[in-house]
Amino acid sequence: MSSEKREEPRQLNVSVKVLNPQIFQATKFVDPRFTNIVIVAMDETGHPVEGCKVNYSCELGVVDTNSYRETDKNGLALATYYSFRVGKDVLKISLEKPGFLPTFAEAPVEVVETATPLKVVNNIGKGGILLNGERIGEGSVEKVVKQPGIYVISWENVEGYETPEPVKLYINPNFSVEPITVEGKYVAKEEKREYVELTVHVCITLDDHSGIPNPVPDAQVFLSDGQTGITDKSGFARFKVKANSGLLKIKAKHPQLYECYQEAEINIGNKDRHINLDFGIFFGGEAVVGLEI
Structure with missing residues (x-):
């Protein structure tokens, strides 16, 4: 009989970070919104273990x-996860390598409904805010x-102040979940502004x-x-322009x-202004100033 001692499988230590x-x-309209999961395999002495076969479910x-389907020289594997369905999920991970015990780990992920965060802030901390005519808050x-x-x-309206111009937003969570922030800037009636936004x-x-436009970043x-x-990333560019300067021409390049451009003209007064430049489905598009359709 052989007296050779058989080596016991070694312990594999695995850390997972979502x-x-x-x-x-x-x-289906955009590249998947995903999360990355970082998996690191170490031996009992803290050294990285290369070549572990990695399986996911x-x-x-x-x-x-x-x-990654196996760990690299740093003991690292990177997984990318996404889902078309909403709910809580668990990514189950198994790692195997000859000479080591099979090891299992889990990575919890929550998938929430596609949506665009919208924040409206007033500069004076008061003043009712309406969304499509319905009051949704104050300040x-x-x-x-x-x-x-x-x-x-x-x-x-707030007594003693000029009411901000209404802002027309195109919001399409199918394409963009980038946050949108709108400021309601109340200006004292006697104030003569040097610049407006x-x-x-x-x-x-x-x-x-x-039929709702989506943002064009980097235009x-x-x-x-x-x-x-x-x-x-939300498709917005903001400028400070001289107040009461009259007609201003605006051009955007896709x-x-x-060489695809969209152009508009806007009259600059004493209030902040918002303009939408839509390139349109056939790239003819439209320019929407204020609440014009």
Whole structure:
């Protein structure tokens, strides 16, 4: 009989970190909204273990095919998870390598309904805020918009102040869940402002069956007073322009469509202004100033 001693399987220590434990559900109109899960395998001495076979399973969502199927030289594996369904899910992870005991780990993820966070803040801390004519708060309010649509923010009168101009928003959670913040700036009636804020929203209408435009990030915006800007992830570019300066020309250039522009003119007075520049489904689009349709 052989007296050779058989080695016992070693212990594999696994740590799991979910980079974003709560994500919005994916839609068919945009790249999936996902979270990454970082998996690290170490031996009992704290050294990384390379070459562990990694398997994944879950009930609600999907593990992207580009996820690591074995640990690298740093003992690391990266998984990408997304889901078209709403709910709580658990990503189950198993790691195996000859000479080590099979090891199991879990990564909880919550998938919430696609929505766009909307925040409205008044500069004076008071003044009723209305959404599509319905009073939703005073001074400051936060809402979650779940349905694509046209949303008009307006304000109640406050004695001694000029009421802010209404703001027409195109909100389409099918395409964007980037937060939107709108400021209601009440100005004392006797105050003569040196500058006002101009907000330019660059968007494009695509066929998602809602007819509501979605934001265009990274669009260049040019003003006839010489200012230029780039839209943020929500499609907004903000400028300070000289108050009561009269007619101002605005031009936006789409970042991906060759030499495709949208233009508008707006009259600058003593109040902040908002304008929507929509490139449109056939890139003809429209410019919407104030509440014009």
